[in-house]
Amino acid sequence: MCEPRLVCFETSGAFGAIAFLSGKQVWEIKFSSGRSYSSHLFKLLPLVFQSASNISQTQIREENLFLIPFPIERADYFVVDVGPGSFTGLRVGISLVKALTLVYEKPVVALSSLEVLSYAYGCPDYPVLSLIDAYTGEVFVGMYRWVDGNLVSLIKPCLLPLERIEDIIKEKTLIVSETLDKWKDYLYGKLRDRVVFPSNLIELSASLLGKLAQFKLSRGEAKILSGDEVLPLYLKPSQAERAKGMQCLGF
Numbered sequence: 732m733c734e735p736r737l738v739c740f741e742t743s744g745a746f747g748a749i750a751f752l753s754g755k756q757v758w759e760i761k762f763s764s765g766r767s768y769s770s771h772l773f774k775l776l777p778l779v780f781q782s783a784s785n786i787s788q789t790q791i792r793e794e795n796l797f798l799i800p801f802p803i804e805r806a807d808y809f810v811v812d813v814g815p816g817s818f819t820g821l822r823v824g825i826s827l828v829k830a831l832t833l834v835y836e837k838p839v840v841a842l843s844s845l846e847v848l849s850y851a852y853g854c855p856d857y858p859v860l861s862l863i864d865a866y867t868g869e870v871f872v873g874m875y876r877w878v879d880g881n882l883v884s885l886i887k888p889c890l891l892p893l894e895r896i897e898d899i900i901k902e903k904t905l906i907v908s909e910t911l912d913k914w915k916d917y918l919y920g921k922l923r924d925r926v927v928f929p930s931n932l933i934e935l936s937a938s939l940l941g942k943l944a945q946f947k948l949s950r951g952e953a954k955i956l957s958g959d960e961v962l963p964l965y966l967k968p969s970q971a972e973r974a975k976g977m978q979c980l981g982f
Contacts, residue, residue, distance in 0.1 A: 733754075734753065734754040734945065735807035735808055735945070735948055736751070736752070736753045736801055736805060736806050736807045736808075737750075737751070737752040737753075737806065737807065737808050737809075737810050737840075737941045737944055737945065738750075738751055738803055738806045738808075738809050738810070739751075739752065739809075739810040739811070739937040739938070739940045739941040739944065740809070740810070740811045740812070740824045740827060740828055740937060740940075741812050741824070741935055741936055741937040741939075741940050742772075742812065742817070742820035742821060742823055742824030743812045743813075743814050743815070743816025743817055743820050743821055743824070743844045743935060744812075744816055744817065744820070744844060744863075744909055744934065744935035745763075745909055745910075745934060745935070746761050746762065746763055746934055746935070746936065747761065747762050747763075747771055747772070747820060747824070748760065748761040748762070748936050748937035748938070749772075749775060749937055750936070750937030750938040750940070750941050751799050751800050751801065751806075752938065752941040752942070752944075752945065753800055753801060756800060757938045757941070757942075758799060758800050759936065759937055759938045760775065761936065761937075762775075772823060772824075772827060803831070803835065804835055806835070806837055807837070807838075808837060808838055808839065808840050808944065808948070808955070809828050809831060809832065809837050809838075809839045809840070810839070810840045810842065810937075810940055810941055810944040811824055811825055811828045811839060811840075811841055811842070811940075811961060812824065812842055812843075812844050812847060812935065812940055813825065813841045813842065813843065813844075813961065813962065813963050813964045814843065814844055814871075814963050814964040814965060814966070815843075815844060815845070815863055815865070815871040815888060815890075815964050815965060815966045815967070816844050816863055816871075816935075818965065821963040821965070822963065825961055825962075825963055828958065828961060829958045829959070829961060831958075832957065832958025832959075833958065838955045838956070838957065839955070839956045839957065839958060839960075839961050840944045840947070840948065840953045840954065840955055840956075841954050841956055841961050842940060842943055842944060842947075842954075843873065843888055843964060844861075844863060844871075844935055845861040845863060845871060845872070845873030845888050846861070846873060846875065846882065846884070846943065847935055847939055847940055847943050848861040848863075848907050848908065848909070848933070848935065849861045849873065849875040849882060849907065850882055850939070850942070850943045850946065851907070851933040851939055852905060852907055852929055852933070853877065854877065854905045855877045857876075857902070857903050857904055857905045857927055858874055858875065858876045858885055858902065858904045858905070859874065859875050859876065859877075859904070859905045859906075859907060860872065860873075860874045860896075860899075860900065860904050860905070860906045860907070861873045861874070861875070861907055861908065862896075862906065862907070862908040862910075862911070862914070863908065863909070863910075864908075864909075864910045864913065865890055865966075865967055868892055868893055868894075869890055869891065869892055869893065869967070870890075870891060870892075870893055870896070870914075871888060871889070871890055871966055871967075872886065872888070872889055872890070872891050872896070872899070873886060873887065873888045873889075874886035874899070874904075881950070881952075882946075886899060888964060888966060889966065890966045890967050893914060893917070894921075896918065896921070896922075897921045897922055900922055900925050900926070901925075902925065903924065903925055903926070903927060904925060904926060904927065905927045905928075905929065906918060906926055906927070906928060907929055907933070908932075909932065909933075909934055909935060911928065911929075911932060912932075915928060
């Protein structure tokens, strides 16, 4: 049986990316979130829709582009990170996937950024706690553990004050995050022998998102949705919504 062809969109973290996966073959292009996600994505869309014969070698060299392995209409699934993470990035990425499903009528695999981070670290010995910066002294949290080759959720994605982390760690735990350096000293000071840090940091990426989708699809565990059913996992009001609430209270 042929492995599914995936087109993956990562827009929740420090870097955005689009990746095409077919079995062990991976094609990916990344971009920094320093500029708006929308400007990067719209620049890349012509590449996604064009065939290799319509792209010159000069354009590939000058724009650092890549040749996609299969036309987007031949994809079996679209894969998207639904968060938590960047409010703007999630809106842009999910809106793009919704639009693509209107054109191509493909099913969507929706995955949490917290689970993607945990999957990146194959750690059978300890639980894995994923953290994503929610700012204002808070973190998005998810805890997972590898059991008999399966990644099992121990704590569903939630929002916690940073100081509450020590309350949920009861045993030696691997802590992973794109921004781990921001809290590393604080967490070690609070948790000491209950905490393990990875030797290298892994960033969220469309290729990593796709590998988790492949893993879940192969086990029949993927959450497969229609485009209309895909929703962001925010867990926290946006800054604009919080500001609006303060205005309603007279601040």
